[in-house]
Amino acid sequence: MNIEELLDEMDDLLDHSRPVPFATHKALIDADRMHELLNEAQLNIPAEIKRAKLIDSDCDRIINEARVKAETIIQEAENRAKRILSEEEILKEAKKRALDMLTKAQNGSNDVKEAAEKYIDRLLTDAQNYFQNALQEIQHTKDSIAHVKK
Numbered sequence: 001m002n003i004e005e006l007l008d009e010m011d012d013l014l015d016h017s018r019p020v021p022f023a024t025h026k027a028l029i030d031a032d033r034m035h036e037l038l039n040e041a042q043l044n045i046p047a048e049i050k051r052a053k054l055i056d057s058d059c060d061r062i063i064n065e066a067r068v069k070a071e072t073i074i075q076e077a078e079n080r081a082k083r084i085l086s087e088e089e090i091l092k093e094a095k096k097r098a099l100d101m102l103t104k105a106q107n108g109s110n111d112v113k114e115a116a117e118k119y120i121d122r123l124l125t126d127a128q129n130y131f132q133n134a135l136q137e138i139q140h141t142k143d144s145i146a147h148v149k150k
Contacts, residue, residue, distance in 0.1 A: 003048065006041045007130065010034065025144060045127055052120040059113040066105035074098035 001009070013034060017027035077094035084090070 001040060001044070003041060003044050003126065003130065006037050006044065010037050010041075013037070023148075041130075048123050049120075049127075052116070052123050055116040055119060056113075059109065059116045062112055063106070063109040066109050067102070070098065070102035070105050073101055 013029055014027065017029040020026040020028060074095065077098050078091065081091045081094045
């Protein structure tokens with residue numbers, strides 16, 4: 001299950017809980033099931049972050065491969081131009097084409113990297129929102145308990 005499904009199941013667990021007699025704002029829940037859901041959520045968050053890191057490292061790998069390939073193409077173009085003709089115009093054209101190819105490769109890799117960064121940002125924002133909501137619920141519960149004690 002992904003994080004969103006786990007949160008939905010936790011919400012359902014709370015929705016279907018039985019109220020505590022004489023305390024309408026409190027309910028009995030299946031603690032074992034809630035622990036299972038929380039443990040699974042804790043295991044899934046690192047997995048999604050690892051996936052995002054893999055995407056980021058793939059972006060870096062693609063950029064490096066594109067750079068190496070572009071440098072190879074430039075080198076091959078220069079060598080071929082020198083072998084075939086020594087005219088300066090042909091060499092300039094080969095360098096221009098290689099530079100164009102490098103620019104296209106870099107632009108493509110930048111697009112992939114931006115997409116990965118947006119994905120990571122969304123995952124981290126979702127995780128942050130989840131934990132902020134959980135902390136608010138904990139604070140609310142503590143406040144309720146303190147209010148009941150008075």
